[in-house]
Amino acid sequence: MYKCAVILAAGxxxxxxxxxxxxxxxxxGKEMVNHVIDTMRKADIEDxxxxxxxxxxxxKSNTESRNVSFAVQTEQLGTGHAVKCAIDFLKGxxxxxxxxxxxxxxxxxxxxxxxxxxxxxxxxxxxxxxxLVEDPTGYGRIVRNGEEVVKIVExxxxxxxxxxxxxxxxxxxxxxxxxxxxxxDKLSNNNNQGEYYxxxxxxxxxxxxxxxxxxxxxxxxxxGVNSRVQLAEAEEILRNRINLMHMENGVTLIDPKSTYIxxxxxxxxxxxxxxxxxxxxNTKIGKGVIIYPxxxxxxxxxxxxxxxxxxxxxxxxxxxxxxxxxFAYIRPESIIGAKARIGDFVxxxxxxxxxxxxxxxxxxxxxxxxxxxxxxxxxxVVVNYDGKKKNKTEIGNNSFIGCNTNLVxxxxxYDNTYIAAGSTITDDVHEGELAIARARQRNIPGWVExxxxxxx
Numbered sequence: 001m002y003k004c005a006v007i008l009a010a011g012x013x014x015x016x017x018x019x020x021x022x023x024x025x026x027x028x029g030k031e032m033v034n035h036v037i038d039t040m041r042k043a044d045i046e047d048x049x050x051x052x053x054x055x056x057x058x059x060k061s062n063t064e065s066r067n068v069s070f071a072v073q074t075e076q077l078g079t080g081h082a083v084k085c086a087i088d089f090l091k092g093x094x095x096x097x098x099x100x101x102x103x104x105x106x107x108x109x110x111x112x113x114x115x116x117x118x119x120x121x122x123x124x125x126x127x128x129x130x131x132l133v134e135d136p137t138g139y140g141r142i143v144r145n146g147e148e149v150v151k152i153v154e155x156x157x158x159x160x161x162x163x164x165x166x167x168x169x170x171x172x173x174x175x176x177x178x179x180x181x182x183x184x185d186k187l188s189n190n191n192n193q194g195e196y197y198x199x200x201x202x203x204x205x206x207x208x209x210x211x212x213x214x215x216x217x218x219x220x221x222x223x224g225v226n227s228r229v230q231l232a233e234a235e236e237i238l239r240n241r242i243n244l245m246h247m248e249n250g251v252t253l254i255d256p257k258s259t260y261i262x263x264x265x266x267x268x269x270x271x272x273x274x275x276x277x278x279x280x281x282n283t284k285i286g287k288g289v290i291i292y293p294x295x296x297x298x299x300x301x302x303x304x305x306x307x308x309x310x311x312x313x314x315x316x317x318x319x320x321x322x323x324x325x326x327f328a329y330i331r332p333e334s335i336i337g338a339k340a341r342i343g344d345f346v347x348x349x350x351x352x353x354x355x356x357x358x359x360x361x362x363x364x365x366x367x368x369x370x371x372x373x374x375x376x377x378x379x380x381v382v383v384n385y386d387g388k389k390k391n392k393t394e395i396g397n398n399s400f401i402g403c404n405t406n407l408v409x410x411x412x413x414y415d416n417t418y419i420a421a422g423s424t425i426t427d428d429v430h431e432g433e434l435a436i437a438r439a440r441q442r443n444i445p446g447w448v449e450x451x452x453x454x455x456x
Contacts, residue, residue, distance in 0.1 A: 002095030003116055004177075005045045006086045009033045009063075009102030010053025010073040015227045021055035023102035024062055025231055028238045029262035029280040032225060033059065035105035035238075037066045038263075042109035043116070045098065049089040051082050078195030079171070080187045087184065090177055096120065097180060099173045099198065104224045106237055107172065111217055118215055119174040125210040126179070126202055128152075129170040131219040139168035140199060142214055149212040152199045167214075169199065170222035179205060238263065268304075286320065295325070303338065316348075319355065337372065349384075354397065367409065368393040377403035377421060384409045396431070 013022025023033035030038075033050065040048050048066075052059045053073040060070055071086040083099060090097060096116055100107065111129070119127035128149070130142045136155075141162050143150045152169050153162050183201040191197070202212055225231050242263060243256040250269025253259045259273055262280040267273075271289040279285070281299035289302055292309040300313045303320035311325035318324060319338035329347045336342060337355035347364045354372035359365065363376050366384040369392070380401050382393050391409035395401070399413050402421030407413070414431040423437040448454055 001120055003045055004047040005040050005098040005100060006083060007036055007050045007100050007102045008082045009059055010051050010082055012054035013226060021059050024059060027105050027234045028242060031062055032105040033063055033102035036100055036102055037068060039107055039109050043112035049086050051085050079198040080196030080200060083198055084184050090181055093177050095177055097175050097177050101171060101224055106223055106234060107221050111221055115174050115215060122213050124213045125176045125205050127174040127213045129172040130167050130214045130216050131170055131222050132166055132216060133168055133219055136166050136168045141165040142167040142169055149214045151206060152202050370395045371397035373397055374399045376401045379404040382407045
């Protein structure tokens, strides 16, 4: 049976007090609406329509890479009106549509699968998710007759008996598409708020004698984010989930409470992660990696048995058995080979470093291709910028770069070369050559006394 989803993402969110649309606030490094979209995909729901409104272009630009379609809600006239805005997406289709909130990022893929499967198996026209809570104040109540849902009653409309019900509406639904479309035509905004409520669709279906079901799920999956406090709560819940998953997969987290791992990060077993590390984006970490405290790794590939100490690695690749840090900065588009050494206070920018090459300390390498088995002395600088454009440096295999050397790009250092310490290199150095490029030392007798700098 055909399955699709509509995600409601048109609200600005007054309580979150932000110029950014609410659904674009991040939980564990990913926008809330993208959490929901990605969860749809994991549940095999491929056809997804996002209803956008406030900050529509921003929401669109942050979600369109996920191959979704869009509907626009120009006025905020309630959840029913938001779904009505997606009518063009639903027209002519038969099957099941799920309706989800773009600010509820904690829903699980298995829950979505169960919702669609139960809806289809039970022959319902609508199936909704609910949760049992100790204090349901403010929530709509699920009124049942046995297993079947009779109605949803908003808190303010509950009678004395209905107020005692602790099953609350999670505002997540499955509908038969044709039944939903017919019901949307009958929605009214004849209420104090002048809004169209999606919950009224349940009442319309029941009046027609249609079957409506509900599945009770864990309350944390239903949590919507309307404030910075709730954003922090969602962050904590999801972070705990993520960390637990990695530990169950064979990753050691020395202190999970101070370890921040993004939702899309992949880590293989026998990796050890110490406290105060932030691993984010589409990072992939191999087996047996050790990440000591205070590092940030984003959108990078870390090979097996790498060791990282107190460093920043962005959009780069680190080969197996390489050591990084402490206090190294590997900038985007860098590729570090296997068994290499990137030491303390080393900065690598858009460069390739070959296998077994050692860049041990206090060095800057930018826009360079460096071969295998090279050694960089302390204080080396690749001078890649001439004031107008970035230039490239090439360094061959088995080259030795002495301390305090400047390589002024563009320049090529061939295989098996030596650069004397303190040299400023502006011309190519060919294979087998030693390059010395520094002024001859000259000592001037009596200069200190002559200039009046004698401190005696």
